[in-house]
Amino acid sequence: MTSKNPPMEFLRGPRVVLCPLRKEDSPQFARWMNDAETANFLMFHRPLSLEEEEEWVNKALHMPITEGAILGIWLHSPFRLVGSIGLHSLHSRDRHATLGISIGEANLRGKRLGREAMSLLIDYAFRTLNLRRVILWCYGHNERAIRCYRAVGFQEAGRLERHSFINGEWQDYVLMEITPDRLKPLVAEEKPARRKPAPKTPAAKAK
Secondary structure, eight states: BBOOOOOOOOOOOEEEEEEEEEEEEEEHHHHHHHHHHHHHHOOOOOOOOOOHHHHHHHHHHTTOOOTEEEEEEOOOOOOEEEEEEEEEEEEEETTEEEEEEEEEGGGTTTSSSHHHHHHHHHHHHHHHHHHOEEEEEEEOOOOHHHHHHHHHTTTEEEEEEEEETTTTEEEEEEEEEEEEGGGOOOOOOOOOOOOOOOOOOOOOOOO
16 A cells, blocks of 8 residues: 555665554555465454454554554555564563564565564664563464574574464464574665676687
C-alpha cells in the first residue's frame, strides 16, 4: 500500500524505514493476517476480523514504552507499508525482550528487508535501551525465516520438539537468541559485480 500521508520515521536503513503504527493501516494488516501462507507461520489459525486487527493496532499504539514497541516496516521507494516488527515483553531489570516480525507482502519475502528491519531494531535495543539479549520464537518448518535470523546473528537456544500442529503435521517450536557481540553490522545491499569486457584482439595486418 503506497501512502499519500507518510508516517513519522523512527529508524531508517538503506532500504526500509521503521515507523509507528497508524489506525489507518489496520485494513492492510488484516489482509496480511488472513493470508493462508502468512498464517502458516504465525501462532493463530483462524480468520481475524478488521475489528480485531483495529484493536491490535490500538493496543500497540498505547503500549507503554517501558514494555516495548511495535512498528511498521516501510519501503523507501516507493514509500509503502510492507510489514511489521516489534519488541515486547521488555524486562528492564533483566535487560531482555522478545522480537516479532512479519513481512506481509509475499512477493517481497526473501529480499532481505526483514533482515534489515531486524538489524535496525536490535541495534536500537542494544545501543539505546541497553538490553543484553533479544529472543524470538519461530516454527521449525519456517526455514527461510531461520536463515534470515541466523544472518542477523541469532543462534538457536532451545527447541520444543513436535510442539505445534500445523497443516496436519507436528512442528518444532524453536527459541533463538542474540546478544550484542553477535549482531552483524548492517551494510547496504551489495551491488552485482560488473562483467569485465573481453580483451581486444589485435587487428590482423593487411598484406
